[in-house]
Amino acid sequence: MLFEVGEIVVYPHHGAATIIEIKNRIVRGDEKLYLKLKVTQSNLVIEVPAANIELVGVRDVINTDGVAAVFEVLRADSVDESTNWSRRYKANVEKLASGDVLRVSEVVRDLWRREQGRGLSAGEKALLARARQVLVSELALAGKTDESTVDTELDAALSESLAATPATDVTAPDRPAAG
Template identity: 50%
Template sequence: MKFTVGQTLVYPHHGAVTVTDISPMTIKGVERETLTFRVHATELTIKLPADNAEDVGVRSVINDDGVQAVFSVLRGPAGLEPDNWSRRFKANEGKMSTGELHLIAEVVRDLWSRERTHPLSTGEKRMLLKARQLLVSELALARQATAEEAGELLDSVLMEAAGEPELASS
């Protein structure tokens, strides 16, 4: 993948990032091209050797087909999850760690659905917020929308999937 300053990408676990600098850096005696990313959702800055970017999952923002695939996952039936919260948490944590958007969408769909009928543990609440933030971040980029608009769109799709289209006004 070719990188340019100003390019917007997706960094797993952090969501949307912008390349703010590309410069050489000596690492263990070897000069390597290094990328600096600014994470959109936080004040975090990440430095990464350019040749490691794809290995850690840095990728382009999804296109319209990718958005539709995410919506398809969100509209799908909630997955069968263990009743034990720690097993459920571990399974969802595994999905989150992949950085794959369709798996993150599954976490949002399943935890959002579960929250409507059962209380979530504190850890699951945090996980739902993080997974939702990652989805909103990418949907905003893909749809050229604000984070608020993308959040409303996400909520709309989830409500529609739950059979509550009257609440889905977006």
């Protein structure tokens, strides 16, 4: 992949980032090319060896077909999740870490639906917020629009999918034991 300064890419866990510098660095006596990325939603700056871009999961922003696929995932039925909080949390963290926008969409959809019905633990609430931030930042860039518009569209798609889904059991949330 070829990258240019000013180009916007997606970095797993953090969402959209701008390439602010491409430079050579000497590492253990070898000269290596590095990309310096500034995360759009924060002041975080990340340096990534160009040779490791694909391994790390840095990729281009999705196109219009990708946006349509994201909204299909958001409206689709949820996948059966583990009833065990820690297993479910670990699976969702792995999906988020993958950097795959469709897997991140699954995390947002499934946790949002669980929050509507059974509630979420504090850890899952934080995970939902992070996954949603990553998804919203990329969708805003892909659609060349602002994040508040994307937030509204995301809420509409999730609400639409919930209305089409049969009622769920509204029992006590599945939370880890206090300790």
